[in-house]
Amino acid sequence: MYEIDYEKLRDDLLDYFGTAAFSGISPAMSEVARVENADEDELLEIAQECKWNLQKYYH
Numbered sequence: 937m938y939e940i941d942y943e944k945l946r947d948d949l950l951d952y953f954g955t956a957a958f959s960g961i962s963p964a965m966s967e968v969a970r971v972e973n974a975d976e977d978e979l980l981e982i983a984q985e986c987k988w989n990l991q992k993y994y995h
Contacts, residue, residue, distance in 0.1 A: 938994040942976050945993045949982060 949971045956964035971982060983990055 940976075940980070940990065940993045941995050942979055942993075945979050945983060945990075946971060946974070949979065949986075952986070 950968060953964045953967040953971060957968055967982070971979070974982060980990070
């Protein structure tokens with residue numbers, strides 16, 4: 937059985953939303969805070985909302 941690398945997922949989500957926030961997309965700042973404070977279940981929820989392929993996070 938595979939497990940998800942939550943640390944990598946969090947880092948990638950922070951990069952994604954951080955880049956958007958730096959580009960001036962203000963709602964992305966609240967998403968950065970959400971990702972920083974998210975537990976594992978919420979990280980998965982955020983990634984699914986963004987329609988990310990989670991297979992690359994399996995190890």
